[in-house]
Amino acid sequence: MNRSNLTVPPEGAPVPAPHPDAPVGVPLGPHYARCFGCGPDHPTGLHLEAVSEDGLGVSATFTVGDVHQGAPGLAHGGVLATAMDEALGMVVWLLRKPYVTGRLETDYVLPVPVGATLYIRTRCTGVVGRKAYLEAEARMDAVDGPVAVRAAALFVEVPVAHFERHGAGTSGGDGAATSGGAGTSGGGAGGVASAADLGRRVNP
Numbered sequence: 001m002n003r004s005n006l007t008v009p010p011e012g013a014p015v016p017a018p019h020p021d022a023p024v025g026v027p028l029g030p031h032y033a034r035c036f037g038c039g040p041d042h043p044t045g046l047h048l049e050a051v052s053e054d055g056l057g058v059s060a061t062f063t064v065g066d067v068h069q070g071a072p073g074l075a076h077g078g079v080l081a082t083a084m085d086e087a088l089g090m091v092v093w094l095l096r097k098p099y100v101t102g103r104l105e106t107d108y109v110l111p112v113p114v115g116a117t118l119y120i121r122t123r124c125t126g127v128v129g130r131k132a133y134l135e136a137e138a139r140m141d142a143v144d145g146p147v148a149v150r151a152a153a154l155f156v157e158v159p160v161a162h163f164e165r166h167g168a169g170t171s172g173g174d175g176a177a178t179s180g181g182a183g184t185s186g187g188g189a190g191g192v193a194s195a196a197d198l199g200r201r202v203n204p
């Protein structure tokens, strides 16, 4: 894909070993019930579903709905970028450290119609200090379908306090209260409802 050197790991950058607690071969479940990318409680979200392949790579699916259109009948490019961001974020989630997206680069290769399912595969290609380098590819309607979107990203590790300082506080806001409570609101393994949950998750 066309990408800047900001999302390419420096030569010799190590690819981390999978975290010993990282799930392998199982559905990841949402990290937060109201997440626009993966949350089951979000009415118009992407409802992306993901499986950890080997603790460092993730396979995910996203089916484009009516609410995701840009041009009539076609997925909005920003929504497709969100799907890639979410799938990439699930990879750093496996590293058991809090990260945020610093930079996301996207190549739109094919128009993606409403009703299409994207099969997304993401992978960590290196970690240097606080910076994690990742890439992703989305294929249309089958795991071996035509490539529709490619992405590369730089995620930056942040302290848990980042979410407490900038987010809705340790209570998770009213979203946490209405979505089932700490630890369970995410549905699958490791879901969080607040920054405090996130802290317990990465430092149990």
Ligand SMILES: CCCCCCCCCCCC(=O)SCCNC(=O)CCNC(=O)[C@H](O)C(C)(C)COP(=O)(O)OP(=O)(O)OC[C@H]1O[C@@H](n2cnc3c(N)ncnc32)[C@H](O)[C@@H]1OP(=O)(O)O
Pocket: 006, 031, 032, 085, 086, 089, 090, 099, 100, 101, 102, 103, 129, 130, 131, 154, 156, 157, 158, 163, 192, 193, 194, 195, 198
């Ligand atoms: C509760 C549920 C939770 C659930 C959590 C799971 C959520 C998953 C959702 C998907 C993920 C998202 O969308 S996250 C949401 C979208 N992203 C954000 O909101 C991030 C907003 N930006 C920031 O907060 C900040 O800019 C940071 C943290 C990215 C960086 O600030 P900082 O901490 O001061 O660090 P800084 O020194 O500037 O940068 C550290 C290193 O990274 C490099 N770097 C930083 N930004 C960039 C950049 N855009 N492009 C290239 N490189 C960059 C710097 O050059 C430096 O390299 P060097 O000098 O060390 O070499």
